[in-house]
Amino acid sequence: MHPFTRIPAQAVSALGEEKLIAEIRRWLGRASPRAPFGIGDDCAVLPPSRGRQLITVDPVIYGQHFDDEVPPRAVGAKLFKRNLSDLAAMGGRPTAGVLALTLDAGVSRKWLEEFYRGLAACARKHRVMIVGGDVAQSDGVVAASLTLLGEAAGERVVTRQGARVGDRIYVTGRLGNSLRSRHHFRFSPRLAEGAWLAAHLGVRAMMDVSDGLAKDLRALTPRAGLAALDPSSIPRRAGATLKSALSDGEDYELAFAFDRRADAGAFEQKWRRAFPRTPLTLIGRFVCAGKAPAGSVDLAQFHGYEHLDAFRKPADRRRGRVLS
Amino acid sequence: MHPFTRIPAQAVSALGEEKLIAEIRRWLGRASPRAPFGIGDDCAVLPPSRGRQLITVDPVIYGQHFDDEVPPRAVGAKLFKRNLSDLAAMGGRPTAGVLALTLDAGVSRKWLEEFYRGLAACARKHRVMIVGGDVAQSDGVVAASLTLLGEAAGERVVTRQGARVGDRIYVTGRLGNSLRSRHHFRFSPRLAEGAWLAAHLGVRAMMDVSDGLAKDLRALTPRAGLAALDPSSIPRRAGATLKSALSDGEDYELAFAFDRRADAGAFEQKWRRAFPRTPLTLIGRFVCAGKAPAGSVDLAQFHGYEHLDAFRKPADRRRGRVLS
Numbered sequence A, B: 001m002h003p004f005t006r007i008p009a010q011a012v013s014a015l016g017e018e019k020l021i022a023e024i025r026r027w028l029g030r031a032s033p034r035a036p037f038g039i040g041d042d043c044a045v046l047p048p049s050r051g052r053q054l055i056t057v058d059p060v061i062y063g064q065h066f067d068d069e070v071p072p073r074a075v076g077a078k079l080f081k082r083n084l085s086d087l088a089a090m091g092g093r094p095t096a097g098v099l100a101l102t103l104d105a106g107v108s109r110k111w112l113e114e115f116y117r118g119l120a121a122c123a124r125k126h127r128v129m130i131v132g133g134d135v136a137q138s139d140g141v142v143a144a145s146l147t148l149l150g151e152a153a154g155e156r157v158v159t160r161q162g163a164r165v166g167d168r169i170y171v172t173g174r175l176g177n178s179l180r181s182r183h184h185f186r187f188s189p190r191l192a193e194g195a196w197l198a199a200h201l202g203v204r205a206m207m208d209v210s211d212g213l214a215k216d217l218r219a220l221t222p223r224a225g226l227a228a229l230d231p232s233s234i235p236r237r238a239g240a241t242l243k244s245a246l247s248d249g250e251d252y253e254l255a256f257a258f259d260r261r262a263d264a265g266a267f268e269q270k271w272r273r274a275f276p277r278t279p280l281t282l283i284g285r286f287v288c289a290g291k292a293p294a295g296s297v298d299l300a301q302f303h304g305y306e307h308l309d310a311f312r313k314p315a316d317r318r319r320g321r322v323l324s
Helices: A017-031 A072-088 A109-125 A191-198 A213-220 A242-247 A264-274 A314-319 B017-031 B072-088 B109-125 B191-198 B213-220 B242-247 B264-274 B314-319
Strands: A044-046 A053-061 A092-103 A129-137 A142-152 A168-172 A203-209 A225-229 A253-258 A280-288 B044-046 B053-061 B092-103 B129-137 B142-152 B168-172 B203-209 B225-229 B253-258 B280-288
Touching (some): A017 A109, A017 A129, A044 A129, A053 B092, A053 B129, A072 A109, A072 A142, A072 A191, A092 B142, A142 B092, A191 A253, B017 B129, B044 B092, B053 B072, B092 B109, B109 B129, B168 B213, B191 B253
Parallel strands (some): A092 A129, B092 B129
Antiparallel strands (some): A092 A142, B168 B253
16 A cells, blocks of 8 residues: 555645544554553653663664555554564563654555554554654655563563574574565564573573574674574575575564573473474574684675665665665 | 765765664763663663653654754754653653664765764763664655653653643743744753742643644643633743744743642742743633633634644645744
8 A cells, every 4th residue: 555645635634733643542542541641741651660671663664664565554563563573582571662753744544544553453462552652744754663662571681692602593483585475564573482582591692683694693693703504404484595584684583592501402392382383493503703614604795684775876766675 | 064965985874884883872972871771782771760751752854853054963952852841841851762763875974973972962961871773764864763761850740731720821931933043953951940840739730832832732721721821921032923932833941830729929939049040921821711801812813833734835845844
């Protein structure tokens, strides 16, 4: 569905700001608490946190993260799920969110309603309140940025730091071909898996794979170390080449380092009982730089998704892309 | 300063994402804590809150909230101060923020560095950490959205609800002509004043004036009531007409309702001792609808800033505006 309308009466601008905000509250339904706890005051008021808090922010932008092929409900859900994936990667669960919307005046009400209903359905499913937001106008833009607050699901928060040479590298699910398979908006964020993994002390460091494994793994790799991956072990989504599995991005799977001294067999068995439908794959190990076994993937040859492209020609720039 | 460069080597895209994030951390300096408490992981980790929390989000967008005339340091400061003004309006103080950036690949590094340095100076002044963020690309766009967390400065949070018929209406500072006077980026958010006012139980409801008093006061007005303002009492900024003072927006002053039974004289005297340099003006009262004294301002004749315009002609749309 195309976000813009040529019919002025069907555009968000025909509503005016006050009515638009009233509509947004209606579209959010039970996902929108009343002020002062929600939309309608200078700030939203949140209850005291139960412990350390997590906070993350991610956008969806027309031409970058979605196009006319993605149903607007799926765009709203994708925005929410991208942020959930970040919480999952630390073993967190969501608590509340605020949404900043930037819209061309010619965006259609219908598109926006569907977007919010998709977001709200996802928020209700995860018992998250959308407590506030902002609406601003910018010509030619359809963009939404969600800030999501969360808390540790258990006692532990897992960061990207902590992997050591010798640790096993695992990844959940399958990688690659996210765009054509529509995985980039159909994915389920690995919240339950992330919480489960954070409860296992053998899991030393974790992150979500969103910009392509080849790029993302750099953040998990210990100093003076190297990720040695067995190319035949990389779990590929249907239609994905090795290059696509390592470079495409938008996988929203979890990658983590597992303590070399811990019992991997018992761990894998427990995983299969807990998540029989989510593949877990040992894809390699962290080794000392220069000590990669023959036949390992040379990750330097693969590039992940770059959020800031080099200058493109105007024709390319207008075309846009749908991958982040 | 124009945000875009024609020289590829001077553009943010020449840095690439990883280096850009490293640069952003350098530009933020002491306002950016280390991961996992700050930038560099899937989420930032925040300490437990000390009580109820406040949360607000506001953007700055090129062509809407700033143009080439506004120095980039002032743009960064404006983004921060707009959010501080929302916290001030509830008697809050800031704790931490996350920043979502949306940039054309051709934005100049110099512009972005100045923007961040302006933001960081403001964050350090208010002892706020910028703990995380996101960078996304969108052609032709220069936009940043800050989500700011805060807490009540004292025991009380003041909302927009609670004014009653008979209550006095006060406003801090002066209103109008914000654009030409450059007040729209030079203003000081009324944080100390907001905290002071929240500690006075006579202050029943409060908000910040950002879209023009005529529009904003509607949110403070009790049901079946009406704001009866004395036109001669509205404090105007130099060069402001009555219309500009009521409609322009971007005043970032506080408007509040003061209990009709409380001692206004003693209150005003205390204010003058606490804030000798910030004018406080009684501008009217909330009355029963239809009971406005002769000579009152007819607020229905004034419109505040609308965040979503009706369709404009393409020529007008390209021109853009600088007011939100």
